[in-house]
Amino acid sequence: MGMDIKTPAKAGTMESNDIYVIVQPNDEGGIIIELESIVMKQFGKKIKEVILETLEALNIKNIHLSAKDRGALDYTIKARVETAVKRGM
Amino acid sequence: MERLRRTMLFMPGNNPSMLQNAGILGADSIILDLEDAVSITEKDAARILVRNAIKNVEFYGTEVVVRINPLSSSFGLKDVEEIAKAKPDAIMVPKATEEDIQIVDEMLSSIETQEGFPHGSIKIFPLIETAYGLENIDSIIRTSSRAIGVLLGAEDLTADLGIKRTREGEEIFYARSKVASTCRACKVDAIDTPFADMNDCRGFNKDIHKAKSLGLTGKAAINPRQVDTIHEVFAPAEEEIKYALRVIKAMEEAQREGKGVFSLDGKMVDAPIIARAQNVVKKAKLAGLV
Numbered sequence: 001m002g003m004d005i006k007t008p009a010k011a012g013t014m015e016s017n018d019i020y021v022i023v024q025p026n027d028e029g030g031i032i033i034e035l036e037s038i039v040m041k042q043f044g045k046k047i048k049e050v051i052l053e054t055l056e057a058l059n060i061k062n063i064h065l066s067a068k069d070r071g072a073l074d075y076t077i078k079a080r081v082e083t084a085v086k087r088g089m
Numbered sequence: 090m091e092r093l094r095r096t097m098l099f100m101p102g103n104n105p106s107m108l109q110n111a112g113i114l115g116a117d118s119i120i121l122d123l124e125d126a127v128s129i130t131e132k133d134a135a136r137i138l139v140r141n142a143i144k145n146v147e148f149y150g151t152e153v154v155v156r157i158n159p160l161s162s163s164f165g166l167k168d169v170e171e172i173a174k175a176k177p178d179a180i181m182v183p184k185a186t187e188e189d190i191q192i193v194d195e196m197l198s199s200i201e202t203q204e205g206f207p208h209g210s211i212k213i214f215p216l217i218e219t220a221y222g223l224e225n226i227d228s229i230i231r232t233s234s235r236a237i238g239v240l241l242g243a244e245d246l247t248a249d250l251g252i253k254r255t256r257e258g259e260e261i262f263y264a265r266s267k268v269a270s271t272c273r274a275c276k277v278d279a280i281d282t283p284f285a286d287m288n289d290c291r292g293f294n295k296d297i298h299k300a301k302s303l304g305l306t307g308k309a310a311i312n313p314r315q316v317d318t319i320h321e322v323f324a325p326a327e328e329e330i331k332y333a334l335r336v337i338k339a340m341e342e343a344q345r346e347g348k349g350v351f352s353l354d355g356k357m358v359d360a361p362i363i364a365r366a367q368n369v370v371k372k373a374k375l376a377g378l379v
Contacts, residue, residue: 011134017106075145076105079138086133 005063009088012072012080019047019072021084026064031055037069050074054081092152093117093375094238094278094307095323096316099156101126103135105142112148114313115320119148122156123168124183132164136171143175154214156181160189169193173200173211179237184245185215185222187232194233209235218242219249223264226271238278240309241268244285256292258299269304281308284315297322324376325369333366334379340366 005025012020098116102123111119127135155177157168213235230236243261247254272279281300284293308319343351373379
């Protein structure tokens with residue numbers, strides 16, 4: 001049984017090397033990720049993978065997540081997703 | 090491993106750019122700060138970010154210390170719980186008391202066992218910034234064998250004493266002396282309070298010299314630009330190193346000849362002079378100067 005987001009929550013900033021993450025409940029079920037990134041072309045796919053991995057590790061099955069990336073490294077992406085999810089639970 | 094701790098550079102805990110560059114700024118230690126540099130609404134975010142940074146960012150051998158929130162706040166215990174699992178080199182405990190150090194020590198022991206880290210591998214750095222802390226440094230340090238040094242926090246200390254903090258720092262003469270002497274007695278490092286005015290180079294220089302002359306072994310920095318100046322002052326001077334090396338050479342010769350006391354440049358050299366020379370050479374070696 002997965003955990004769900006109960007209330008909208010956000011984490012991170014729009015500063016360089018950070019990522020701003022907003023999470024919301026997804027009543028339709030499943031995982032929806034919307035990503036904007038300054039390095040979309042080079043790393044968009046990789047960033048989505050990192051977000052998915054983090055959600056999986058947190059056992060989140062239903063979520064609507066939108067992220068604005070400002071060139072965050074993996075450790076920051078993981079941290080901001082985890083923070084937003086925990087704030088929304 | 091014995092470390093040189095001439096500088097301990099504060100880095101705000103909720104800033105990814107600064108965290109990922111912390112290891113290349115030349116400081117001997119970095120203090121990833123979860124306390125004053127992080128707003129109350131971002132404590133959770135900073136804790137998770139710092140934990141991830143310790144696990145994933147390359148710090149190139151720089152000592153990684155995390156300043157947690159006071160144990161009296163609702164964040165302190167959670168900070169230890171979460172951060173210790175990432176195995177920082179040390180946890181810095183603000184407004185430290187014996188009781189706080191005891192609690193952190195016990196938590197670290199249980200986390201080390203749980204995570205399979207060698208026992209005692211995570212050290213403790215008490216922050217002395219209250220009148221109580223200052224008058225009880227000795228017992229605070231001796232509460233845990235993990236204590237490797239003390240940082241003097243003059244802003245909070247002078248606030249606690251109800252006195253004014255000045256640029257000249259006469260008001261912390263006693264605190265600096267007390268920290269230096271007690272740390273020396275306990276064989277741990279004594280780190281001086283940071284100097285806040287980035288534009289006052291002369292005042293900064295004077296402040297570092299004052300701290301060194303009273304026996305403090307290093308100084309906290311709040312800006313990477315402060316690191317080199319502190320290193321220059323705390324490193325043994327070239328003349329000092331040359332003299333120390335000559336003393337040691339003369340001592341070795343005297344030993345070979347079976348002499349107890351000997352002279353160098355017409356002055357008698359005895360045990361305290363030899364000890365000082367050995368200390369200078371040790372520091373110079375750690376700083377890569379010999």
